[in-house]
Amino acid sequence: MPLALVHARYQLLEILRIPVAVVGSAFFPAAAMLFFVVPFAGDDSAGATYATAAMVTFAVMSANIFQYGVGVAEDRDQPWNPYTRTLPAGSAPRLAGRILAGLVLTYLSMVPVVVIAAVATAARVTAPQFLLGLGAVAVISVPFTLLGLSIGYSLPSKAAIVVAQVVFFPLAFGGGLLSGPDDAPGFIKAIAPYLPTRGAVELMWAAVTDWRPDPRALVMLVVWVVALAAVAGWAYRRDEGRRFS
Amino acid sequence: MILARAEQVSRRYGEVLALDRVDLTVRAGELVGLLGPNGAGKSTLINLLVGLRRPTAGRLALFGGDPRDPASRRQLGVTPQETGLPGTLRVGEVVDFVSRHFPDPVPRGELLDRFGLADQARRQTGGLSGGQRRRLAVALAFVGRPRLVVLDEPTTGLDVEARHALWEAIRGFHAEGGTVLLSSHYLEEVEALAQRVVVIGHGRVLADDSVAAVRGIVGVRRVSLVADDLPALPGVVATERVDGRVHLLTTDADQLVRDLVAAGVAFRDLEVRPTSLEEAFLAITAEDRPAPTPA
Numbered sequence: 001m002p003l004a005l006v007h008a009r010y011q012l013l014e015i016l017r018i019p020v021a022v023v024g025s026a027f028f029p030a031a032a033m034l035f036f037v038v039p040f041a042g043d044d045s046a047g048a049t050y051a052t053a054a055m056v057t058f059a060v061m062s063a064n065i066f067q068y069g070v071g072v073a074e075d076r077d078q079p080w081n082p083y084t085r086t087l088p089a090g091s092a093p094r095l096a097g098r099i100l101a102g103l104v105l106t107y108l109s110m111v112p113v114v115v116i117a118a119v120a121t122a123a124r125v126t127a128p129q130f131l132l133g134l135g136a137v138a139v140i141s142v143p144f145t146l147l148g149l150s151i152g153y154s155l156p157s158k159a160a161i162v163v164a165q166v167v168f169f170p171l172a173f174g175g176g177l178l179s180g181p182d183d184a185p186g187f188i189k190a191i192a193p194y195l196p197t198r199g200a201v202e203l204m205w206a207a208v209t210d211w212r213p214d215p216r217a218l219v220m221l222v223v224w225v226v227a228l229a230a231v232a233g234w235a236y237r238r239d240e241g242r243r244f245s
Numbered sequence: 246m247i248l249a250r251a252e253q254v255s256r257r258y259g260e261v262l263a264l265d266r267v268d269l270t271v272r273a274g275e276l277v278g279l280l281g282p283n284g285a286g287k288s289t290l291i292n293l294l295v296g297l298r299r300p301t302a303g304r305l306a307l308f309g310g311d312p313r314d315p316a317s318r319r320q321l322g323v324t325p326q327e328t329g330l331p332g333t334l335r336v337g338e339v340v341d342f343v344s345r346h347f348p349d350p351v352p353r354g355e356l357l358d359r360f361g362l363a364d365q366a367r368r369q370t371g372g373l374s375g376g377q378r379r380r381l382a383v384a385l386a387f388v389g390r391p392r393l394v395v396l397d398e399p400t401t402g403l404d405v406e407a408r409h410a411l412w413e414a415i416r417g418f419h420a421e422g423g424t425v426l427l428s429s430h431y432l433e434e435v436e437a438l439a440q441r442v443v444v445i446g447h448g449r450v451l452a453d454d455s456v457a458a459v460r461g462i463v464g465v466r467r468v469s470l471v472a473d474d475l476p477a478l479p480g481v482v483a484t485e486r487v488d489g490r491v492h493l494l495t496t497d498a499d500q501l502v503r504d505l506v507a508a509g510v511a512f513r514d515l516e517v518r519p520t521s522l523e524e525a526f527l528a529i530t531a532e533d534r535p536a537p538t539p540a
Contacts, residue, residue, distance in 0.1 A: 078331075
């Protein structure tokens with residue numbers, strides 16, 4: 001088994017031994033699904049599908065921001081991390097393993113949303129749309145993984161928890177995840193295209209419906225990915241330089 | 246054959262010079278004790294040797310390569326700090342995880358047996374006692390059948406019995422041809438295990454020799470006597486009074502006795518004894534004078 005998979009496996013084991021951590025990232029999207037989507041858009045097939053895709057985006061965002069932002073910051077407090085760097089493998093398998101484990105947890109955290117959508121709403125997708133949606137989840141994980149890594153590598157764990165919570169809600173509301181594609185309040189329509197959540201949800205919509213994504217939001221998503229990659233890379237190297245150089 | 250070497254290695258943290266032109270050579274089959282008080286630079290030197298940090302100046306070699314290159318660490322065993330074990334993983338899982346990094350690891354059951362942890366394999370490390378965690382941490386250094394094991398304060402916080410059990414494991418590894426570099430601020434530990442001792446203080450190597458020779462280099466003797474009143478005496482490194490006796494540590498016992506006589510001190514029950522390594526060590530670090538380091 002490649003070492004990255006070994007690291008991913010043990011990181012998943014560590015996380016799954018405290019199931020509350022997994023429930024946490026799945027809870028908000030599932031609760032939002034039950035309180036906002038099921039009562040208001042449950043009978044409308046198109047509306048429910050859009051809303052479910054938005055909640056999946058919400059789940060992807062919260063899972064990634066929290067597990068990387070808080071998880072990485074907490075790991076940096078533990079002497080286990082430097083120990084693993086003395087093993088004859090270096091730091092790359094650990095980082096790769098963390099991202100693989102993160103992707104698995106991301107898929108896990110959206111299971112409740114998908115189940116609620118299938119059981120309690122009229123949301124429907126075709127099989128190819130479902131598969132496209134699964135692929136889209138991996139793609140839209142990228143900006144939020146980078147955002148989480150930026151937080152986790154640049155802040156101590158107590159600050160990381162707060163910052164993760166602070167960025168999380170404005171991104172969700174501002175990006176229009178909690179309103180339909182066309183019925184968001186005016187100010188959200190104005191700012192949404194400039195937030196990474198909008199580009200992400202537009203991609204999800206395009207994958208599972210016949211929505212035509214707003215090119216402006218997609219361009220901004222690419223800009224966000226590049227910018228967050230730069231920040232995450234800088235924070236990672238700075239942290240390495242502080243502790244291992 | 247040289248397994249680990251530091252040549253004129255310095256390491257600076259901002260304004261603090263943690264290591265100052267340190268030389269250290271560890272040859273195959275040696276059991277070297279790295280001795281010094283907290284903050285002396287022991288951990289910094291170890292972190293450099295196992296590839297966790299880069300030196301500010303100087304050169305390091307581990308099995309002939311750069312310690313920061315993972316390939317150089319294939320025959321190296323390091324122990325994590327026991328507080329750093331992942332608390333939710335089981336003992337067996339932690340061992341398996343580390344095993345995966347090595348081509349020919351010691352089977353899990355055999356390793357746990359050797360460190361008295363066989364009954365704990367299914368327990369989460371967070372539920373172990375402090376002594377069990379420490380034993381597991383040390384056991385991890387031996388998973389990959391290393392040729393060189395680096396143990397940074399392996400028995401800190403252990404009770405006497407657990408400490409002696411760990412010493413046995415370390416001696417066993419050494420008896421089979423393994424090489425050990427062990428840091429400690431327990432002098433008893435270094436005296437009990439090491440053949441060679443490297444004394445570090447204020448970032449420098451103060452002495453590097455056999456345990457006996459380090460005592461000899463410093464030449465500290467304990468002159469103890471009963472006296473009411475003592476004048477200031479030259480050459481006394483430390484003075485203590487215990488149960489009515491005065492203990493004077495000095496590098497020149499003969500001269501001290503002559504001085505006592507010349508000063509007309511009314512003393513009785515004079516004794517001159519060699520010191521323990523601890524006393525020798527306190528003397529060199531107190532003076533902070535670099536002693537000669539014979540090869």
